[in-house]
Structure formats: C-alpha cells, structure tokens
Amino acid sequence: MAKIEILLPAMGEGITEATITQFLKKEGDFVEEEESILEIATDKVDSEIPAPQSGKIAKFLFKEGEVAQVGDVIAILATEGEDVPETVMEETTKTEEPIAIKIDIPLPSTPASSTSQLTSKTENGTFISPLVRTIAQKENISAEVLNQITGSGEGNRITKKDILQYIENTKQGSTENIQEDPIVKKTIPAPQVGITSYTGDNVEIIEMDRMRKLIAQYMLKSKQVSPHVTSFVDVDVTALVQWRNKVKEDFLKKENQKLTFTPIFVEAVAKALKDYPMVNVSVDGDKIIRKKFINVGIATALPSGNLIVPVIKDADEKNLIGITKKVNDLANRARTNKLQPDEIQGSTFTITNLGAFGSTTGTPIINQPEVAILAVGAIKKKPAVIETPQGDTIGIRNIMVLSLSYDHRVVDGALGGMFLKRVAEYLENFDITRSI
Structure with missing residues (x-):
C-alpha cells in the first residue's frame, strides 16, 4: 500500500498556523500532480495546497473552518489506485477549533498562582x-x-x-x-454602556468576512498600542509629473511595465529612511528595535473592498526599474489572490495611496509593529507662488499633500517632521533629466 501524507507547509517566518477555508476536491476524487486540492488562509493571505503527485484523495483530516499547525498532516493521498484503511486515518491527530487572530490584550491581575x-x-x-x-x-x-x-x-x-x-x-x-x-x-467590573440594536426590514445585516474581521482587529489594536500623531506637508511635484509624462510610453515599450507614481514614492521613502533610521524601527516593551533593512509595504485595495499590504523587500537596494516591476507584480497578484504568505509580512514602513481614490489627504493608521505610515494624496493643479531670482510669480503647479502618522512613543514631532520634509525634498527635487 502506498500513501502520501500531505503536510501544511511552512509559509514564512512567524506563520505557525492556517485555517482550512475550502476543499476544492472531495474524498475519493482522483487528482493530478500539482492540482490544487484545498484552500488555506493565514491571518493576511489565502493560498492553495497542491497535490504532490497524482493519486486518490483518501482522507481529509481537517474540516472547513478548522486550524492546522505548520507540519500537521492535513490530507492523505493514496497512490497506485489503493485506498488507505480508516484505521490509518485515526492514527493522525489534529488540532481543535480555529483561532483566526492572535489577540494581545492586557488583562487585569489574576490570583497569585503561576x-x-x-x-x-x-x-x-x-x-x-x-x-x-x-x-x-x-x-x-x-x-x-x-x-x-x-x-x-x-x-x-x-x-x-x-x-x-x-x-x-x-x-x-x-x-x-x-x-x-x-x-x-x-x-472585572462591567461598565454601563448603551448599545443600539437595529432590526427590521429597513436595515440589512452584513456579516463581516474573515479578512474584514482581521482588519478591524488590527486597526483597533494599532490605536490601542500607538499614540498617533499626524503631520502634513504640501509638495510641489511638477517636475516629477513632467518627467513621468515624458518617459512613461518609452518605459512601457522598453520594460513592458506601466510606470506609476508609486515606485517613485517608494524610492523617495527608502532614501529618507536611510537618512533617518530611527523611523525604521519597532517597539518591544521599553526597547527600540532599529532595523538595518528597509522593507516598504504598499497598502493595496482588493476587488472585495478589503485591504492587503504586499511588501517590497530591501527597497533601498533596488533601482527604479526594479521597484516598478516588483510593485506591479505584487499589486497584480494581490488583486488575483496569488500572493504568498511571506510577501505580506516583514514590512518596516508602509505607504498608502489615498490619491488613487481622489482624496487629497488623510490620517492613516500605523501598520503594527511599525512606527510610521505615509499617506499620499491626489496630485492637483493649483496656483502657487514661484520664487525666482527676478522675483516671485504666480503659476499653475502640480501639488500633492503628504501626511505622516507616527507613534509618539518613539517618534517625536521633530523627527517626524524632518523625515516628512526629507521625503518631500526628494520628490520636489526630482531630476527631470533622469534617463531610464
């Protein structure tokens, strides 16, 4: 008798479990090698588990909605047309009910025993x-x-x-x-809180999906953990807009990639993080962890209306072409649910593009455990004062607003303001003669 145990694979540093969300095959079905047999979900991304070789699905050891640990046997595949006896199935143990979120909430003191x-x-x-x-x-x-x-x-x-x-x-x-x-x-005293319940034909009750529940938990936790402060700056990106308009067609022909503003923002942020490394940190109790690598997360809206943050690893080591290819690849695969778990973790700083939806500015919530997040507003043509050696004039310029939310436990107004100003300087002083 030949049987193959299909294990829940390692999915990146820090990921120890996944929820079984959907079976794509049934017990008894024959599957080809590399054919997907079930879907799993970590706390941020969904993935499919393929069959390691052709055979018959003898047994699924978990039910939909249950949680498996990395290394657990999640299914048995019988090869050579043989079934696996039920007694063999019972030898494999499994975990119990699912836990979709790791909650880190301080509790009141408990009795003295350890x-x-x-x-x-x-x-x-x-x-x-x-x-x-x-x-x-x-x-x-x-x-x-x-x-x-x-x-x-x-x-x-x-x-x-x-x-x-x-x-x-x-x-x-x-x-x-x-x-x-x-x-x-x-x-544990119970506070007096009034709760309004809405029922009836004039309301629609919508159950949050798994990802929306996670987003809600993460946003709430971030507000509880980090005292948020937000600073703003107007940026004249006229030179940058002119340069992109000049080269975007040639860039598309040469690299087969669309050149958006996002890679340019990533490049500017990576440079500014090297200039101000104390923004590229996280907090662990009363310790500050300074990262010697720069991984920039890009908040990406999904067709479902949810949000995911794919990560540009080592952004400071890539040129503009490399950043562009990575941004486009991650964004495309994010929207088609093809990201791998390790592609949405490990960021040290996040950018969110509010301008993609017409917003001029906003106050973003920090992506924990980072200590700052940059929101990029829409680029608008506005009248502005232009300083020249001959005197000041009024002209039409491309203006955008950058807003930086930062954790005031470790980033004070001076550091936050200097970092934000440096990002603005890199964008305002963009070299319009730059080649691709």
Whole structure:
C-alpha cells in the first residue's frame, strides 16, 4: 500500500498556523500532480495546497473552518489506485477549533498562582488543550480563572473560542462566560454602556468576512498600542509629473511595465529612511528595535473592498526599474489572490495611496509593529507662488499633500517632521533629466 501524507507547509517566518477555508476536491476524487486540492488562509493571505503527485484523495483530516499547525498532516493521498484503511486515518491527530487572530490584550491581575502550573485539566476535571494553555499563559490567565470559564465543547471542554471570548469580555468589562464567582466578578467590573440594536426590514445585516474581521482587529489594536500623531506637508511635484509624462510610453515599450507614481514614492521613502533610521524601527516593551533593512509595504485595495499590504523587500537596494516591476507584480497578484504568505509580512514602513481614490489627504493608521505610515494624496493643479531670482510669480503647479502618522512613543514631532520634509525634498527635487 502506498500513501502520501500531505503536510501544511511552512509559509514564512512567524506563520505557525492556517485555517482550512475550502476543499476544492472531495474524498475519493482522483487528482493530478500539482492540482490544487484545498484552500488555506493565514491571518493576511489565502493560498492553495497542491497535490504532490497524482493519486486518490483518501482522507481529509481537517474540516472547513478548522486550524492546522505548520507540519500537521492535513490530507492523505493514496497512490497506485489503493485506498488507505480508516484505521490509518485515526492514527493522525489534529488540532481543535480555529483561532483566526492572535489577540494581545492586557488583562487585569489574576490570583497569585503561576500560569506556568497549568495542566491538561482544570480543578473540576475539564480538559484544557495545549493550544488553550498556550493562550492562557501568554495572556497571564491563571488556573483559578480557567476553572471558572464555562466551556462550550464536549464535556464542558474549554475551546479556543471560549478563551478568546473570555479575553474579549474581559476587555469590555463583561463576564458572561464566567461561572458565578464573587472574586472574579469583583476584579472585572462591567461598565454601563448603551448599545443600539437595529432590526427590521429597513436595515440589512452584513456579516463581516474573515479578512474584514482581521482588519478591524488590527486597526483597533494599532490605536490601542500607538499614540498617533499626524503631520502634513504640501509638495510641489511638477517636475516629477513632467518627467513621468515624458518617459512613461518609452518605459512601457522598453520594460513592458506601466510606470506609476508609486515606485517613485517608494524610492523617495527608502532614501529618507536611510537618512533617518530611527523611523525604521519597532517597539518591544521599553526597547527600540532599529532595523538595518528597509522593507516598504504598499497598502493595496482588493476587488472585495478589503485591504492587503504586499511588501517590497530591501527597497533601498533596488533601482527604479526594479521597484516598478516588483510593485506591479505584487499589486497584480494581490488583486488575483496569488500572493504568498511571506510577501505580506516583514514590512518596516508602509505607504498608502489615498490619491488613487481622489482624496487629497488623510490620517492613516500605523501598520503594527511599525512606527510610521505615509499617506499620499491626489496630485492637483493649483496656483502657487514661484520664487525666482527676478522675483516671485504666480503659476499653475502640480501639488500633492503628504501626511505622516507616527507613534509618539518613539517618534517625536521633530523627527517626524524632518523625515516628512526629507521625503518631500526628494520628490520636489526630482531630476527631470533622469534617463531610464
């Protein structure tokens, strides 16, 4: 008998699990080598898992919506036309219910016993899975508190959904999935908050999809983590616009690539980050982590209305042609759901183009764990004062607004302002004689 175990592959640094979102084949189907058999989703991107060789799908070991860890056996492929006995399937273990988001929310202090003493069962005999114990230890939830959580799984087992719901309820001051316990109730007071519920024929209730839920969590977390400050600057990009209009047709013929403004913005930001490396940092507790590499994320709108941030790795080491090819490739594959997981992580700074939708400016939210994000507004023709040796005149210029949101824990107004001004200088002083 020949059988092949199909494993959940490694998908990049820091990615340890994925949700099984959809089966593209059924058990018993014959598949060709490299034919996609199921879809998975990490917290930012969807991917397809292909068959490693031709054969018959004997068994799927996970259900749609469940979460697998990297290295888990997710399916069994039988070759040479043979089936794999059911007993073989039962030997392969799997994880339990899905956890789509890693939530990092500080909890109020718990009783004195150490979370390191968590075992596989609570004091009342309820089973605690390794994943639930890991979450509890990370969030500093003690065994005593776990003992008070009413599990929704079989035999009152505490599931991942239960512990995440507890964390969310704690954040909101609610204890609705906690058993009656005067000590727990005293440590988690419930605030008086009015909630309006809309029902009836004159409203439409739309369930958030997986990606929108994640975006909502990330945006909320960023606002909770980073004290945001936003600075603005007007930039005269007339020379840049004239240069692009002059070379874009030749660029398309020579490189088979459309030359947009985005690669030029990436180039300017990469140069400015080298000039001001303390903007190219992240925060870890009371430590500042300065990155010696420059990876620029490009916020990209998807046809679904959601947002994804593909990353230009080592942007400072690429010329304008290289940046252009990478920007176009990532943007195209983002819109067709073809990005790989490691292509949407590891950014050290993000650019978002508000001008693509006609907005002149905005106050973007920082893409954690970065400490700054640049929003690029629409380029508009405006009357402006032009300084010349012969005196000032009024002329029609191409003006855009750059807005920089930054984390005031580590980026003060002086540093944020100097960095923003340097980006503007690189754009305003663009060499109109530059060749391609």
